Every structure is written in structure tokens, then in C-alpha cells.
Amino acid sequence: MPLKRKRARAIKRETIEMILEASRDVHPNEFGAILRAEEGVITEIMLLPGTISGSRSAIFQLHMLPIDFTVVGTAHSHPSGSISPSGADIAFFQKFGYIHIITGVPFDKDSWRAFDLYGEPINLEVVD
Numbered sequence: 001m002p003l004k005r006k007r008a009r010a011i012k013r014e015t016i017e018m019i020l021e022a023s024r025d026v027h028p029n030e031f032g033a034i035l036r037a038e039e040g041v042i043t044e045i046m047l048l049p050g051t052i053s054g055s056r057s058a059i060f061q062l063h064m065l066p067i068d069f070t071v072v073g074t075a076h077s078h079p080s081g082s083i084s085p086s087g088a089d090i091a092f093f094q095k096f097g098y099i100h101i102i103t104g105v106p107f108d109k110d111s112w113r114a115f116d117l118y119g120e121p122i123n124l125e126v127v128d
């Protein structure tokens, strides 16, 4: 049975701000988290137990994921500053979730983009 992937059309302003702030805090290491949504709006991030933030890439330990149908995707930072998914990112996106946020230096309000599971940019509205 194919995995049914949950979509989201928007993110709460405080949630994207929290992701950018966390990205800044762990810089120059990489930040990684799971995104949860309610009724199509991303409202919460969840750090995985055992998520490793290395200087090269955050490793999402999917076997540690609780069964949680509010999960829609992931967020991670690119300490390099490039806000484009790497080949490894896209391979990962296709295994899990639907919406993937990447943040980059300097982690201000414009330093992020959302991508679908193929690594194509998608429009994610910011709502209050």
C-alpha cells in the first residue's frame, strides 16, 4: 500500500520563526526537525530523540519516529547558506513526508524555502 502523504498549505509565523531561530542557535552545525500540521497548517516542530547534528548533515533517525499522522515533513538548515536541496536531500524527501523546509545563512525571515518530495520549490503561505 503506498504511503499516504499529508500535505500542508501554510505555516504559522511563530513556527517558521522558531525553525530559523533554532537554525541560528546550532550554526555552524545543521539543525533538523520534523514538522507537524493541523488542518493543513504547520503549527509545530518536533526534535527527534537521537537526531545527530553534525557539521555536514542532520541525520533523521526515522526508526525513532513515533507513529504520528500529524507529521507532514521535515525542516533542516544549510550552514553553507545555499537554500537548495542536495541530491541526498531529495533522495531523503522521497522517502518521507511531503513538505520539506530548508533554511540558510543568515537565517532571517527570507532565508528559507519549502520543497515538495521531488525537491521542487512549493509555495507555503505564512499565517498568523
Ligand SMILES: [Zn+2]
Binding pocket: 076, 077, 078, 085, 086, 089, 102
Ligand atoms: Zn540539506
